[in-house]
Amino acid sequence: MSGHSNWSEWVYIGVVVALLAWVGAEAWNIERLVEHVPENAEVIKVTGQQWFWTFEHEDGTKETGELHVKKGVPYKFEITSKDVIHSFNIPDYLVLMDAVPGRINTVWFLPVDEGEFPIQCREYCGLIHYNMRGTLYIEDGA
Amino acid sequence: MVLELQKPRPIWQIMFSTHHTDIGLLYTIMSLAFLFMGGALALAIRVEMFSPGPQFIADSMTFNRIFTVHGTNMIFLFLLPFASAVGNYFIPIMVRYKDMAYPKLNAIAFWMLPPAAALVWLGFADFGWYAQPPYSAISAPSPAAEMWIFGLKIIGVSSILGAINFIVTILKCKHPDLPLSKVPLLGWSFLSSSLIVLVAIPTFAAALLMLLTDRLGVTGFFNPAMGGDPIAYSHLFWFTFHPEVYVLVIPAIGMMYEIIPRFSRKPIFSHSSGVFAFVLLSIVSFASWAHHMYATGMSFTEKTVFMVGTLAAVPASAMHVFNFLATMWGGRAKYSTPMMWSVGGIALFFSAGAGGVVNTAMPLDFITHDSYWVVGHFHLFVFGTIAFGSFGFLYYMFPFITGRMYNELWGKVHFVLIFIGAVLVFFTQHILGLYGMPRRVFDYPEIPEWIAMNQIQAVGAVLLGVGMTIFLVNLIYSSAKGKEANMEDPFGLGGKYYYPYQAKNPHHD
């Protein structure tokens, strides 16, 4: 019925713990690297509101629903919201960060391919959440 | 006798009864009714998503209300009451007591649920099952939001009353000859999950009141325009609801601990390992709530702490899986319907756990968060593990409740259809999430991969629908016309395996 300790269970638990420790250590290490923002990153202020995105570049130019950036230049997004929580997402570049009213969250990325890429909202924000979409244009900056 | 339907009684005798098996029967019937209602909503969602553009759901507001009520309903009106059903039937029997410790309180806890359910269903709120402010505080339409808040408030009180009853029954009413360590693992699972409820629920109860006063405009706890912080709500909410996942998973594992040894015709590999894993899981369940919140802008240190806390829950879950496999190993397994559900549930539990490790690894979370991956991930838990355990246990209880046998062939067909359907829907959702599709969207752009995967899901959902219809027909038909069960050994496993029926009989015939 009960109580017999068994070496096989201990080996199994040991393997599981070792795997978890490895996953945790790798995750810690990679996250530390990807969160390090390059010094020369240009700041883009991103504002979410029901139900569109607006962008403000360092030179003061503003865009709505479209974002134009240059290939090879690192950008740092400073993300906030005017109303409810949204989530700023460029799936092709694995950029994801919540836009929280009253807070500024940052995330950075480096555009490498020219082209058009979708921008979307990943946190439920009401009626037109499904169509809170935009487009990222990566252009040759040279 | 455990079974209560054999001698026909007028329905009001069952409704006004405080006896634990009657309350158990009420819980069973109510939870199954809401299972089918919530399932219909899920089917509507999947068919709507079959291709881009509106199909038959008129607008996004209706769609948003559907996924909100689907989620709220399945968690609070199916899974939670079904666990209470099992506990009500079996806990007094397992601790060898005549009833629950407080029978009237038990009846009150049950009868709080129908009005709460009415509030949730008639309100039909739209803010998702976690009611994230500020949307829920400033934007969500009345009176649906208020009705949802009051409904959940009542459900919270009901589960606290239920938890107190289970704890007292197990600790104080168990037979003096029965040491706590020898209480069956199903009993231990209810003790653990009830203790979690007591610690976890009050936080959400407070958050609900704060949300209500925010909506009334008299406070601004979660409203940044009034100096509040919506992320504070997230902490209060997930402090309750990450552990709540374990409140649901732990009894389901307890149910598998009943079924696996019996149908393997072998004693459980290690009772003490099961107890230890339950206790450990209850404690570490409180160390991981904020893993839902990496993308809200948490610092690197916070994320690291909650990643470690989340990973810490894995070894205890892995111990259960080991215990199941080691019990089955070398047994003479009989794959009757309850056993098939348990084994299928363990397989999906394992996949869900593996996916959870991916979610909590910080950089990967930012790929999966709020995408369809997450939808697939938690459905492997709530459906693949908890509902599978529950269905298996319902088949197992069936002869004890009705005195009749369900149809074994259709029980197996039910399992096969649901297993295939679940794999098609929930595994596809993981991949769809990696392709970037957000959750909770009424419509989506014409991306070929997204369309293909949504169509696979719709096919899976139809299989689930067919399987559940077979289930319903089998339950109704067999409880009226099924062949009489051999109460000494309904599953033909050989007599020396302990049945609740036999455990109960020596005390009163």
Ligand SMILES: [Cu+2]
């Ligand atoms: Cu949004």
Ligand SMILES: [Cu+2]
């Ligand atoms: Cu969680």
